[in-house]
Structures are given as structure tokens and as C-alpha cells.
Amino acid sequence: MTEAKPAAPVKKAPGMLRSSAIYAALTLVSRVMGLARDLVITAKLGGSANIAGDAYYTALAFPNLFRRMFVEGAFAAAFVPDYAKRLASEGAEAADRFAADALATMAAATVAITVACQLTMPWLMRVYSYGFLADPAKFKLAVILTQITMPYLPCMVIAGLFSGVLTARGRFIIYGFYPTILNVVMLAAVLPQHDPTRAAYAASGGVIVAGISQGALCWWGAHRSGARIHPRHLKLTPEIQGLLRRMVPGVLASSATQINIFISAMLASSVPGMRVWLNIAERFYQLPLSLVGVAIGVALLPRLSTALHKHDGSDAQAAMDQAIVFALALSFPAAAALMAMPGYLVEGLFTQGAFTVSDARASAALLFHYGWGLPAFVLIKILQPAFFARGDTRRPMNYSLLSVAVNVALGIILFKTIGFQGIALATAAASWLTVAQMVVWLWTTKTWRPSARARGKMVRVGLSSAALGGALALAAQARPILESPFAGAHLGPLHAKEITILLLSLAGAALYPVLLFAFGGVTPAEARAALQRRRGDVSVETPDQP
Numbered sequence: 060m061t062e063a064k065p066a067a068p069v070k071k072a073p074g075m076l077r078s079s080a081i082y083a084a085l086t087l088v089s090r091v092m093g094l095a096r097d098l099v100i101t102a103k104l105g106g107s108a109n110i111a112g113d114a115y116y117t118a119l120a121f122p123n124l125f126r127r128m129f130v131e132g133a134f135a136a137a138f139v140p141d142y143a144k145r146l147a148s149e150g151a152e153a154a155d156r157f158a159a160d161a162l163a164t165m166a167a168a169t170v171a172i173t174v175a176c177q178l179t180m181p182w183l184m185r186v187y188s189y190g191f192l193a194d195p196a197k198f199k200l201a202v203i204l205t206q207i208t209m210p211y212l213p214c215m216v217i218a219g220l221f222s223g224v225l226t227a228r229g230r231f232i233i234y235g236f237y238p239t240i241l242n243v244v245m246l247a248a249v250l251p252q253h254d255p256t257r258a259a260y261a262a263s264g265g266v267i268v269a270g271i272s273q274g275a276l277c278w279w280g281a282h283r284s285g286a287r288i289h290p291r292h293l294k295l296t297p298e299i300q301g302l303l304r305r306m307v308p309g310v311l312a313s314s315a316t317q318i319n320i321f322i323s324a325m326l327a328s329s330v331p332g333m334r335v336w337l338n339i340a341e342r343f344y345q346l347p348l349s350l351v352g353v354a355i356g357v358a359l360l361p362r363l364s365t366a367l368h369k370h371d372g373s374d375a376q377a378a379m380d381q382a383i384v385f386a387l388a389l390s391f392p393a394a395a396a397l398m399a400m401p402g403y404l405v406e407g408l409f410t411q412g413a414f415t416v417s418d419a420r421a422s423a424a425l426l427f428h429y430g431w432g433l434p435a436f437v438l439i440k441i442l443q444p445a446f447f448a449r450g451d452t453r454r455p456m457n458y459s460l461l462s463v464a465v466n467v468a469l470g471i472i473l474f475k476t477i478g479f480q481g482i483a484l485a486t487a488a489a490s491w492l493t494v495a496q497m498v499v500w501l502w503t504t505k506t507w508r509p510s511a512r513a514r515g516k517m518v519r520v521g522l523s524s525a526a527l528g529g530a531l532a533l534a535a536q537a538r539p540i541l542e543s544p545f546a547g548a549h550l551g552p553l554h555a556k557e558i559t560i561l562l563l564s565l566a567g568a569a570l571y572p573v574l575l576f577a578f579g580g581v582t583p584a585e586a587r588a589a590l591q592r593r594r595g596d597v598s599v600e601t602p603d604q605p
Contacts, residue, residue, distance in 0.1 A: 085235025090346045092242035097342050098409060099249055103258040105413025106332040106421075110197035111255035112413075113334040117188055117324075118204030118263050120334070124321050125172065126215040134165065134216070135223055136447040137305040141298075143227040151285065154227075159291045160299050162220050167293050169213040177206045187321075190329030200256070207263040214270030221277035224286050233280035237273045244269040255413065305450070322467055323482040326474050333479055336422035339409055340483065343401075344429045347393035348436050375448075380513040382441050388520045388581055390437040392571045395528030397430030400535035403563075407556040425483040432487025435494045442497040445507055458496040462489045520580035527571050534563055 104112035138161055145154035176183060180202050184191065191198040222234040248265035252258035281288065295303075327333035397404070401423040410419045446455050466489035473481025501507045509517070534541065541563070545555040575581055 085232065085239075087346075089236070089239040089242060090349060092239050092246075094342060094346075094408075096242045096246050096249075097339065098411075099246060100258070100262060101335060101339065101409055101414045102412030103249055103252060104255045104335070106335040106415065106418030109255050109413055110194060110200060111259040113191070113328075113332065114197055114200040114204055115259040115262055116334040116338045117184075117191075117201045117328075118208045118259075119266065120321075120324060120338075121176075121187065121205045122173075122209050122211045122215075122266075125169070125212050126219075134219060134306060136443065137302050138220065139223045139227055140448060141302060142224060146227060151287075155286055155288050157298055158220065158224055158286070158288045160294055160296055161302060162217065162288060163291050163293045164295070164299050164303070165216045165220065166213055169216045173209045173212050176209050180206050180209075187325060188328040189325070190327075193329075194331075200259070204259060204263045207260075208266045211266050211270040214267075214274045217274040218270075218277040221274075221281040221286075221288070224281045224288065225277070225284060228284050228286070230280065230284050233277060237276050240272050240276065241266070241269040244272065322463070322470060323486055326470060326482055327479065330479050332418055332421070335414075336418060336425055336479075337482075339405060339422045340425040340429050343397060343404060343426055344393075344433050344436065347390055347433060348440070376507065376510070379445060379507045380510055383438070383509060384513050384516050384520070384581070386437050386441050387434065387517055388575060390434045391520055391524035392527050392567075394430050394433040395524045396531055396567060397433065398427055399528045399531035400563075401426040401430065403535045403538060404560065407560040410556075421479070424480040428480060428483035428487050432483070432490050435487065435490035438494045439490060439497075442494065442501070445501060446497075449506075454500065455497070458493050461496070462493040465489045465492055516580055519578040520575065523571065523574040523578045523580050526574050526578075527567060530570065531563070531567055534566075 100115070101112065104115055106112055138158075142154050142158055145157055184198065184202050184205065188198070188201055191201055218237060222237065225234050245262050245265040248261040248268075249258050252261050278288075324334065324337060327337055402420060405423040405426060406416060406419040409422070410416050443455055466485050469488060470482050470485035473485055475481075477484075538559070541559045542555045545558045576583060
């Protein structure tokens with residue numbers, strides 16, 4: 060009789076929210092560095108008083124639009140579940156072969172897009188930045204800088220594929236860390252510059268250096284994790300054709316927010332300085348969006364895919380309930396803060412150098428509307444995996460198309476009637492429309508309905524956040540009183556306004572958990588349990604958690 064081999068030890072893997080926390084912590088470092096980067100760049104380039112700021116942020120936004128659509132959106136949604144399933148059912152060699160074919164296809168496609176955009180940039184810029192035509196110098200600078208930054212796109216596709224491999228293998232550290240490289244490189248490039256135009260050229264060149272470094276780091280991380288993905292000849296295998304078919308609708312479905320921002324930027328080109336104002340407002344809401352929406356969505360998609368592959372409906376339900384409750388528990392207070400004191404945040408942090416008080420007030424007006432849109436931006440990232448994990452990319456695409464149409468129409472109307480802040484209002488409203496469509500379909504088809512316990516917690520989270528917003532609004536009104544004890548104080552680069560914003564942010568961060576626990580939105584035990592490491596695969600979580 061053959062002696063039975065002892066069972067292999069069960070490998071511990073991070074739970075969904077622990078994985079999200081790892082990613083979020085590293086993303087926080089990246090976003091803080093990004094804030095430092097933008098503080099330096101806006102001080103160097105200015106807002107409405109200088110052409111360099113608008114031209115540079117145009118050059119940064121153009122490849123980033125494609126990056127978010129192809130890398131963070133459609134490609135990740137189609138590639139990660141496929142790779143994870145092959146890894147589980149066919150083994151590492153088959154999964155890596157599929158990844159190598161996907162890499163060759165996406166690299167070839169994005170290089171072609173990059174070359175085409177560089178050659179046609181003067182004509183593309185007439186559409187994307189039609190308002191720049193009134194200032195030939197700004198238009199020319201925007202064209203040149205965008206031609207410099209476009210090669211960032213294929214670098215990010217390469218980084219995106221290898222980071223997708225890392226997430227499918229349960230590795231989140233490099234995936235969360237690699238965006239930090241961009242901020243460090245650009246700070247190093249811009250700090251020595253004093254002329255705004257030279258600073259814009261230096262920052263644009265730094266984008267390419269950072270892109271190459273990010274791609275190399277993600278490849279190294281994937282190789283260290285055990286993946287063996289090598290360059291291959293371009294082959295449109297049936298598997299790759301299936302991947303591309305799923306990506307086509309996903310390009311729009313995953314990128315509704317980015318398309319809306321693109322349209323907003325088109326309208327903004329006719330207002331001097333508005334590209335800079337939009338970028339600063341985006342910096343504030345992208346921080347919680349990345350920490351919450353993208354982080355939880357990244358961990359949720361492979362978990363849902365695994366649960367559905369195993370026909371484990373209870374785990375899929377628990378995953379969605381847990382993700383939605385914790386997403387709202389983190390995005391609602393962020394939205395409350397952005398709406399309660401947008402002027403305090405922007406003026407206190409960014410008014411320096413060539414960036415004036417009037418620039419800060421204009422950016423704050425945009426930030427207020429992005430604030431109430433923030434929970435919708437986050438929920439889109441959380442709800443999409445419920446469709447993608449089931450192989451459904453067309454239905455979210457249809458919802459996104461309607462959202463884009465509403466954003467265009469409403470944005471133009473409000474831009475003409477109430478001014479530039481109407482652009483942010485339209486983007487927020489269109490995003491909430493997308494959320495409403497997704498929730499209605501999931502509810503009516505019984506694909507996912509939040510449990511009674513989860514619904515109760517959502518209400519309590521909302522009450523906690525409203526209380527926090529009220530406290531922060533009162534503090535913003537008392538700004539002169541708060542700053543008076545620090546008048547003339549200097550802590551390195553920090554002055555009275557920066558010191559008080561830092562202290563107020565820390566006070567709000569300390570107050571919110573107290574309010575959250577007091578209202579019963581999340582209990583301390585649930586918060587600890589959500590971050591515990593569990594035995595088994597990444598899909599295993601306690602089913603009675605929210």
C-alpha cells in the first residue's frame with residue numbers, strides 16, 4: 060500500500076481588504092509625492108498668468124487618457140480574470156504564454172497609437188484644445204510637449220500588464236509602489252528650473268524617463284514572483300482575439316469618468332488657466348479615488364472571478380457587500396471634507412509662486428462639485444467588477460455611453476449658463492447616472508442586492524460623514540482664528556496656513572473613526588477582521604462581514 064503524501068500546507072494569502080490596504084498604503088505614499096510634485100510644478104509654471112501651465116498639463120493629460128482607458132480600464136478588466144483563471148486551471152506556463160501574446164499585441168497597438176498621435180498632434184490639438192488657437196504660442200508649446208510625453212503610453216501598457224500579473228498572483232506591493240517613480244523623477248527634473256517654459260520641458264522629459272523605469276520595475280517584480288513572460292512575435296491567437304473583443308466595449312465601460320474628464324478639458328481650453336485648475340481639483344479627489352475605489356476594485360475583481368468560477372454565490376455576495384460598505388465608509392468622509400472646505404484646501408496648499416489666489420479660488424469652485432461626485436467615481440470602480448467578473452463588458456459600456464452623452468450636453472449647457480464650474484457639476488452628475496444604472500440592473504436581476512445589514516451600515520456611514528462635514532465647515536469658517544496662533548511660524552517649508560491645514564486634516568482623520576464607531580457604521584472588531592490574514596485562497600472571507 061502506497062503511503063499517502065502529507066497534504067501541502069495551505070498557503071496564507073491576503074484577504075480582499077487586506078490586499079486593498081496594502082495597495083492603498085503604497086498608493087498613499089505615491090499620492091502624497093504627487094501632491095508635492097504638483098505643489099512644485101504649479102508654483103514654477105503658474106495658472107492663468109502663464110502659458111506654460113496649461114501647455115504642460117495638456118501634455119500630461121493626453122497620454123494619461125489613453126493609459127487610463129487601456130491600462131487601468133479595459134485591459135485590466137479583460138486580462139486579469141483571464142490570466143488568473145489560466146493560472147488556476149492550466150498552470151503557470153500556459154498563463155505566462157497567454158500574457159506574452161497579450162504583451163506583444165498591446166505593445167504593438169500602443170506604439171502604433173503613439174506614432175500616429177505624434178505625427179498628427181497639430182490636428183489633434185485643434186480638437187482637444189481648440190481654445191488654445193487664440194494663443195499661437197500656447198498652442199505650439201502644447202503640441203511639442205505632448206509629442207514628448209506620448210511615448211509614456213506604451214511604457215505604461217508594459218507596466219500595466221506585468222502589474223496585472225502581480226495582482227493575479229496576489230502580489231500588490233510593486234503594483235502600489237511603481238507610480239511613485241513618476242513623482243520622484245519629475246520633482247528631480249523640475250526643482251532646478253526657474254524659467255516656466257524650461258520647467259515645462261524638463262517635466263515632460265521626466266515623464267518618459269519615469270515610464271521606462273516603471274515598466275522595468277514591474278517586469279522585475281513579475282519575474283521575481285515566478286512569472287516567465289518573454290517577448291514574442293505578434294500572434295493574434297484565438298485567446299488574444301477573445302481578449303480584444305472583450306476589451307473593445309470595456310474601453311468605454313471602464314473609462315466613463317476619464318472620457319467625461321476629457322470632454323471637460325476640451326471645454327476648459329477656452330478659459331486661460333483652467334487646465335491647471337482642473338488638474339489641482341483632480342489631484343484632491345484622485346487621492347481618495349485611488350486609495351478606495353481603485354484599491355478595492357483591484358482586489359475585488361480576482362476575488363469575484365474566483366468565487367463565480369467555483370459557483371460560490373455566498374462569497375460573491377459577501378465580497379460585494381463588504382466592498383461597497385468599506386468604499387462608502389472611506390469615500391463619504393472624503394467627499395464631506397472636499398465640499399466643506401474646498402477653498403481652505405486649495406488656497407492653503409497651492410497659493411504660492413506663480414499660482415495666485417484667484418487661481419486657487421477658481422480651482423476650489425471646481426473641487427466642490429467634484430466632491431459630491433467623488434462617491435460616484437468610487438462606486439463605478441467597485442460596481443464594474445460585478446459585471447466584468449461575469450464576462451459582461453457590453454452592458455457597462457452602454458451605461459457609459461449614456462453617461463458621456465449626458466455629460467457632453469449638460470456640460471455645454473452649464474458652461475454657457477453658470478460658467479466654468481458647470482463642467483465639474485456635469486461630470487459629477489453624469490457619474491451618478493452611471494452608478495444608478497448599474498445598481499438598478501444588479502438589483503432587478505438579483506445579481507447583487509445589498510443585505511439588510513449592509514444597507515443599515517450605509518446609512519450610518521452617511522450620518523457619520525455628514526457630522527464630519529459639519530465640523531470641518533465650521534473649522535473652515537474659523538480659519539483666521541485657527542491660523543492666528545501660528546502667525547509667523549515656520550516649520551521648514553510650512554507656514555501658518557499649511558500648518559493649520561495639516562493639523563485640521565489630522566483632527567478630522569481622528570474624529571471620523573469616533574463618529575463611525577459611534578453611529579455603528581463599522582465596528583472596531585469588523586475593521587480588525589477585514590485586515591486579518593486568513594488561511595486559504597484570496598476569495599475566502601467571513602460571510603457575515605458587511
